[in-house]
Amino acid sequence: MAVHSWIDVLKLSKKTALVHDGKRKIHYLLTDGRELAEEYDLKTDELIVRKWRHKSPLGGQSSWQVEVGETLDFTASFDSDGIKESSSNPVFMRKDTKSSFQWRIRNLPYPKDVFSVSVVPSDRCVIIKTSNKKYYKKFSIPDLDRSQLPLDGSALSFTHANNTLIVSYKKPKEILSLEQELLKELKKLKGTAEGDVDCKTQ
């Protein structure tokens, strides 16, 4: 039941599609005013980017919050007055494959036995810890939260190579079928091939 409600939300939203640069780009305007943008690879149908934007309570528009894909931080060049993480710090990003959710953390030059990755079902999140106290990250899996599925510690695995820690979580079959269904729906949308589309964002 719960699995269906999320796809119903997406079905009810106003969608605009665009095929550009070898990617299928979809913009959803949800009924509660939030905006969701997704990009899929045309050939492999893999999700490349998923990001959110919502109105702040005071009425201003917040910047895009990236859920999947790389954060394009071009705003940083505008205000070099403030504070930002140094480029030598670990970079956290999510990049999914067909069968699993995957997170890659670059710039982690420590041996593999330093890391420990665990699931905390009570907080509905995954925690990455380091025994040398250099890195710590607590993150949730929004896909599972949206479909209200439980977290399973046995689905989690991680590897370390080339200064990169890769954490994978095997997608449960409910998620796989949901993604199939959504993809079918999206392919039915005929997108404009090129150029600007005026989407109602305001």
Place this chain on the structure above:
Amino acid sequence: MATTKVPEVRDITRIERIGAHSHIRGLGLDDALEPRQVSQGMVGQLASRRAAGVILEMIKDGHIAGRAVLIAGQPGTGKTAIAMGIAQSLGLDTPFTALAGSEIFSLEMSKTEALSQAFRKAIGVRIKEETEIIEGEVVEIQIDRPATGTGSKVGKLTLKTTEMETIYDLGNKMIDSLSKEKVQAGDVITIDKATGKISKLGRSFTRARDYDAMGAQTQFVQCPEGELQKRKEVVHTVSLHEIDVINSRTQGFLALFSGDTGEIKSEVREQINAKVCEWREEGKAEIIPGVLFIDEVHMLDMECFSFLNRALESDLSPVLIMATNRGITRIRGTNYQSPHGIPIDLLDRLLIIATSPYTEKETKQILKIRCEEEDVELSEEAHTVLTRIGMETSLRYAIQLISTAGLVCRKRKGTEVQVEDIKRVYSLFLDEARSSQYMKEYQDSFLFNETQSAAMDTS
């Protein structure tokens, strides 16, 4: 040999300058609202301070909207001081907007727009918002200044929690505020990522040493746990005007280029009023009516006064405090005469607080407070002389003489200002009465003398 002069690098720590009313720290009332003779920088004016105290209670209560108070009195009787006293006792959370009557006349904005903006700046909305903050213990702070003394500084800040450590690159503004807060290794700080506001929580326990000299107010706190960046719900106060501005900006990339907002459409304001009322009913926000203080209110003209009449009726209006030093005079923009230069229909809505001239004893006390504020030591005789001058000329003139006499005294390497120093500055600087006297005597030799006197005759 030419030596290149390296400009001295001075960091702005905190520049505190002494203003005309910086000695005022409150209204000087006790719990029963009875004024003390000398307290919190206030002297005398017992009746008007008491009245101001009652108004203050009303503002703090926050239930009554759209009341207006007029402080009327001769020049130099403490009208602005009372208003400042109210502002100080309200604290930081209640919005207090001060403006002079002449500030609203601008070519870029209509008078009523400037007034409505001022009105809306004086209404605060307390609202919960989620912001991203960085909370951690400072491991290392490193600031590189360019060798020439000018140009941009670069810096690095290493922060840690019990679980992790991160290096941050610092921009110019952040470096300035870090050095202003005197942040050092071992401090536990929070940084609001959006606004760049830094607050020191205290020093980390792990850095506590037995023999370190610490101020009494230094607090020791635990090193934070978990992630450095957290999303936290913070309650903050924004003014209605700020919400207006956020919502009236051109959306999209054009917002980058539109610096000033100019006039705000009334539809936007109505929408926001409706939204704020909705929030209040849902319990998401709290409205804090503040104070709008208009000094020199006789400078407003007829249109502004009729706008005020209307604006005070709204239930979203602040408490309006006005001050004037005029008697019966012409209302600006008309040919009618009215008390204080304010139309009778508006005067009818006002509570009027009168201030009276200070007595000799009070003048002496005020001069003493100002001497402390300006860090000048006065001998007993000099003090008496200065009080005499204050009584005969004006209090403001006597206050002006304090720091000038202090300078004269320092030049002759004295430590305490003597009667001679006062005499010297008294002869150097004319007061208003002596200057007018001088004018009368030597009027003929001044420039434009003839045209001036002709104009005087016609008026």
